[in-house]
Amino acid sequence: MAWTRTYDEAEPQRINRWLAQSGVCSRREADALIAQGLVAIDGETVLDAGRKIQTGQTLSLSDSAQAKIESGFTVVLHKPTGVVSAQPEGKQIPAVRLLTRSALVGESPTIPDRDTRLAPVGRLDQDSRGLLILSDDGVVAKAVIGPNSELDKEYVVKVSGAITEGKLAKLHHGLSLDGRQLKPAKVWVSGEQTIRFVLTEGRNRQIRRMCDLVDLGVLDLFRVRIGPLRLGNLPQGKWRVLTAQEKAALIAASVSAA
Structure with a gap:
C-alpha cells in the first residue's frame, strides 16, 4: 500500500474530507478512488463514498491510487x-x-x-x-x-504618488471594480513607495486597477506567495x-x- 495513516481525531469524518485535509487529493478525486476500489480501512476495501473513518482505524491507498494522484505535473x-x-x-x-x-x-x-x-x-x-x-x-x-x-496571494508593489492613510483604507476595503465591491484586502506599507497586498480574489489586473482608483501608479508588481507556497530565492x-x-x-x- 502506497499511503497509510491511522485516524486519531475524536469525531468520525468522511473519508474524502479527511484525505483532502491531509493534502492527499481533492474530495472529488477521493470519491473516484473509492469508486474504483482503491481505498481500504483496516485492510477492507471501501466501496461507500459516504463512509466515515473512526478513531483508531487505519486508511490505506493502493499503489495504483498513489500513481493516479501523482500523475499530474x-x-x-x-x-x-x-x-x-x-x-x-x-x-x-x-x-x-x-x-x-x-x-x-x-x-x-x-x-x-x-x-x-x-x-x-x-x-x-x-x-x-x-x-x-x-x-x-x-x-x-x-x-x-x-x-x-480562498487561498490568499501576496504581492509587493512599488508605486508612484503619495501613499496616505486614506488611500490605504480604501485599498483595504471600499473599492469596486466592474460594478462589484471588492473583498477586504490586507494592505500595508513595507518600504519606500512600497505597498504589500494580500488578496483572496483575483480580478483581471486587480491591483493595478485598485491603485489607479486612488491615484497611485504601479511601477513594479511582484507576486511572492500563493497560500503556503512561497517563491523564496x-x-x-x-x-x-x-x-x-x-x-x-x-x-x-x-x-x-x-
Whole structure:
C-alpha cells in the first residue's frame, strides 16, 4: 500500500474530507478512488463514498491510487516581466517557453517541450513578475483557483504618488471594480513607495486597477506567495518542480480556507 495513516481525531469524518485535509487529493478525486476500489480501512476495501473513518482505524491507498494522484505535473516559475502567462499573441513569449533544461533548478522527471500543455494556475499579467504556477494537474488547479478556493496571494508593489492613510483604507476595503465591491484586502506599507497586498480574489489586473482608483501608479508588481507556497530565492527566469509536500500543503490550505 502506497499511503497509510491511522485516524486519531475524536469525531468520525468522511473519508474524502479527511484525505483532502491531509493534502492527499481533492474530495472529488477521493470519491473516484473509492469508486474504483482503491481505498481500504483496516485492510477492507471501501466501496461507500459516504463512509466515515473512526478513531483508531487505519486508511490505506493502493499503489495504483498513489500513481493516479501523482500523475499530474506542476512547476513553479519565477516569471519575468515581458512574458505572458498563457496563450501568446503575435510575438509574445509564453511562460511555458521558459521551462528549459538550462533554466531548471533541481531535478524534473520531464522537460517540457512545444507539445507540453501546462496551464497557468492563477495568471500573472505581462507587466508583472514573480511566482507563477503552471500545471496539468486538476487537483492543484482546483486548490488554487477553484470556485471554492480562498487561498490568499501576496504581492509587493512599488508605486508612484503619495501613499496616505486614506488611500490605504480604501485599498483595504471600499473599492469596486466592474460594478462589484471588492473583498477586504490586507494592505500595508513595507518600504519606500512600497505597498504589500494580500488578496483572496483575483480580478483581471486587480491591483493595478485598485491603485489607479486612488491615484497611485504601479511601477513594479511582484507576486511572492500563493497560500503556503512561497517563491523564496528562486532566481528570475528559473523554474522547479512543485514538491509532493507543497502540493499537499496547497490542498490542505484550500480546504481549511473554504
